[in-house]
Amino acid sequence: MLDTDTNRTAVDPVTLTVIEKGLQQVCSEMDLVHEKTSFSPVISEAFDRSNGIYGREDGRIIAQGALGLPIFLGVMQETTRSVIAERDDLEDGDVVLINDPYLGGTHLMDVKMVRPFYYRGRLWCYLANTGHWPDTGGMVPGGFNSTATEIHQEGLRIPPVKLVRNGQMDPELVKLVLANIRVSEERIGDIKAQIAALATGARRLTALLDRYGQDVVEAAIAELETRSETMMRAHLETIPDGIYTASAFMDSDGVVNEPLEVNVAITVSGSDIGFDFSRSSPPCAGPMNSVWATTLSSVYVGLKHIFPDVPMNAGCFRPIEVAQPKGTFIYAEYPRPVAGCAAEVSQRIMEAVFLALANAIPDKLFAAPAGTSGNLSLGGYDPERGENYIMYYFSGGGYGGWWAGDGLTNGCSTIGISKSQPVEILEQRYPILFEHYALREGSGGAGTYRGGFGVDYRLRLLRGQGKASFLMEHGRTGPPGILGGEAGAPNRIEVGHGGEVISPAHFSKGEGFVLREGDWIEVHTPGGGGYGPATDRAPEAVERDRERGYGCSESDR
Template structure:
């Protein structure tokens, strides 16, 4: 069936609009600020036979592109009994998941009485139980210490929610009254998707929409192949490093070998470190999705659907910490490990296509969790917060400052919302001036923020990265400044032993936490930086005058040190 270009474009945008409306309903009806304010969620449409991604909302987190595809495939394999009106609840990391806090729902979509596709979404719940509030347990040595693990179970059956299952879930997590709101928000988003997709099919007909989906996949594959053909054939290798696994204080290596052959590209991660004791193992869905995401960062113009990934071949890295099996802990897989996978791919291909690449970004979500009891409201709470960092310099300019994580388009929650919801004061939130790596084009700056507990007691935990190694530069550029965490309790200031990870920090009234997020890496030699750019940075107060500048020729500027 031949489809004219106008109809094809309208259907393409219509499918995206279905997903985007799901995103908006999910966002506007959720109780948790991490979803409603920070947009840590995603919604999409997936193929009936194989769960392949058909469309995802423009506002959904990119890391979930591959993850939700694998989740849907696992549901298809596990549940052969789904009917119209059913909704599956699942967060099992080993069944196409990520960490336990990313809770997925999958709904079979029926059109005119027969199954047509799947609608699916995921939302980050601030807590799913486990040893520490918020779930980011940096010392877990098995999955059961991280929280409630949910296999694919029917949360809704023929349109009716299973109240017993809801009670079981809520009894095993903290601040249950908020989670029921998040549960209903995800269900409502799927219902919205079903209505909008029905309207699209009614308007254009099944045959036309199915033909459009097939054509869109073919076009995405052709475009991705044309980009890959522009990469010189050959093998390229690079490594990126995790600070530690949270238990053993030693780095973990993400080693990638990239082989380009015509219009196909192959990724081999088998030289990476073996499975680790702590929660920095990655499940296959997260590792695979990270490679897909890296390619989308390089070639962002390729339309997003399953065809985009057809030329990308990833060998399952069995025997490494990037292919976790039960019961390995995996709390850091999506938020942190995946960003090192992306970083390793970008570093490897920077040799082949420097005019398409950029230096490493901050590469950490900066996960900070704090839970306690507020004596003023008489209620328990859990605050989950992530922050931005510097992006790497690129072939045409400096990196942006305070950008979102490599794997998402989420944003930091507004200070005013946090102070309204929790017994805290954000005493400082500012650019971390001078944190960008030196280069012809310097890296962007991270941020510095300080959170003070105003009343009651709380327990804080951290699961971050790039505390031991700053984000690397490329083509002679310098690394950005590494992550820094400081905790002040009873007037005594300390930092975590593992630099970017720690848990069980008991805070009292007046205690505070300060975080300085990484700056991006530099692009090209610092000695090639244009004098007018150096002067511009000096006039803006980004650097102090002095010898040995970090991103300037000799005797131009020097990095500001933290107060």
């Protein structure tokens, strides 16, 4: 029936809930197809991907799968908007390929596909996904080039081009892409997996519309956006009005060995919140610049961490205003290199947001988490298999203590729900052996509630030769505590090379480490910061840590 006050179809609460879950299920099935059919372990095992539904007029997010990386919430929205602006010639059955960071992207390895979805001859929405390809060319295997000084050194940059026309993949474009990346036989599997995920979404969304009708589904989407906005505003009203400031620091940009500052001023007024990053460091020489889409999405994900119950759609973004920080390293413009923006800079942006709001709403905040994805790339030739390989690996770290407990140990990065790939899978596919993998005991910052622990691992190259690169963070200083809590242990990297042990000059970043049989890499990931003074920690909690061997070791600090 029609709501006479709004001239919009009214949707009863039961149908509204069913449609909400149905839209999420469409995206989650896309995620599963993407995961199960990908060739790369970073997608199939670590879930570094996302799928969603986006508005036909403005690319706004309608739904995203529960299994998708949160950092892609705002990013894929901006990507879809760029495709809408750049391509007015898309037809039913087309799929656009894009990874251009300056057109709503992240780094070059996050490759997006966007498909216009037609229902009964009418453009109804866009389906889009992102998959992290382990390589897109560039100076180093894996793409995490810590010394790049322009985007062209980082890999193949793809504008929005038609990969699929009328349901048929363009073989010439595929040849062009595969000719410019390493281990191309693996990438074609990832390409087909993304296309298959979009096809699944189209089928499932068609079935949903067939069942409930376009008018009812569109009305439900509008109502869900309104409710999400209302819930976000209710949460924001619990923050006292005022201006809250904080800074978080990157170790370096990989080229100039000096910290970079993310400075935020947050203005809260009733149910509106604004973010000003204009006092952050200027654009940097190295690859730790962040494009606008990533910076914006980092703010969205940061607030989602604080208010996790708000359903994610375009409505929850309406009370949030983020001023474009032009002239800073978190508003990268061509040709600035950006390899670290999604995996590392985004987490420092969120850290600044958490620190700024900690004193305003301490009962909803937590000390800083590890704040790094621990990006490690290893590429080379395996003589036993007679083939080249590229391994991309990321690891967990400690989460910060919070108002009701200690931080999570070996948690995923702040930007996602991805997990570390099983070492057994990696040992099967690549010429390596993980010699140990353990908790980094004592790495959590002391506090009333201590930070969670990072991890220690060592991998050894068993045969052949490989080139390793690192792009991590929190190596100069550990994740800070709040309200009197102490910082967690900083990141530490060691490379056993030719009988000597060396560490990157930039603490957490480096490349060009050529490994030979028997050489090894050891990584100690950060622990989370502590919450509140350590002197207020409950005696029974201290005793429990002692019994479990969780004591603080000076060698870890």
